[in-house]
Amino acid sequence: MLCNFCQKETSDKSISLTPKRNMKVDFCAGCLAEYVYWSDEKKTPYAIHLYTTIGDKTYRWSSYHGNTTGHLWFIEEPGVPGITPNRKTKLLKTLQEDPHITPQNISDKIELIILFM
Numbered sequence: 001m002l003c004n005f006c007q008k009e010t011s012d013k014s015i016s017l018t019p020k021r022n023m024k025v026d027f028c029a030g031c032l033a034e035y036v037y038w039s040d041e042k043k044t045p046y047a048i049h050l051y052t053t054i055g056d057k058t059y060r061w062s063s064y065h066g067n068t069t070g071h072l073w074f075i076e077e078p079g080v081p082g083i084t085p086n087r088k089t090k091l092l093k094t095l096q097e098d099p100h101i102t103p104q105n106i107s108d109k110i111e112l113i114i115l116f117m
Contacts, residue, residue, distance in 0.1 A: 001035065003028035004048070005103050010035065013081040027081040031103035034081065051078075052106045059110050060086070061101045070095045072113055093117060 001010050010026035013034075024037040026045075032052065035045040050061045058075040072095075076088035093113055101109050 001026050003031055003033055004035075005031045005033055013083075025081065029081075033103060050101060050103060050106050051075075052110060054107055054111060054114075059092075060089075061106060061110065063098065063101075068096065068098055070098055070101065072110060 002008065003010050006028065008028065008030060010028045010033075013025045013027040026035040026037075027033070028035075032050060034049040034051070036047040036049065038046050044065055047062055047064050052059055052061075058078045060073040060075055062071040062073060063069075071091060072093040074090045074092050075086045076090065077086065079086045095113075099109055099113075
């Protein structure tokens with residue numbers, strides 16, 4: 001699949017969360033964009049996660065297919081794409097309107113969101 005942001009080929013980073021539920025993931029290392037599918041058939045991602053590190057903290061912006069809300073997460077223990085899932089995640093903020101976060105502006109926008117929390 002091609003990354004929505006840079007149009008480069010993503011890598012398949014599928015992991016198994018439990019024996020019954022496999023999460024198919026494509027990951028763009030250049031954009032730090034993760035495309036999540038809950039089935040083997042990759043048509044439209046269920047979620048798109050963008051990652052950034054500010055200072056020594058890792059944050060994830062999550063947007064979900066068919067939903068205009070976005071979610072800002074603090075990732076205390078980041079996983080390794082395709083190897084281990086994130087652990088100790090904390091939802092910091094839900095926004096009802098999409099602030100158009102991209103790999104190019106994610107750090108600036110998340111710093112602004114955190115400033116007003």
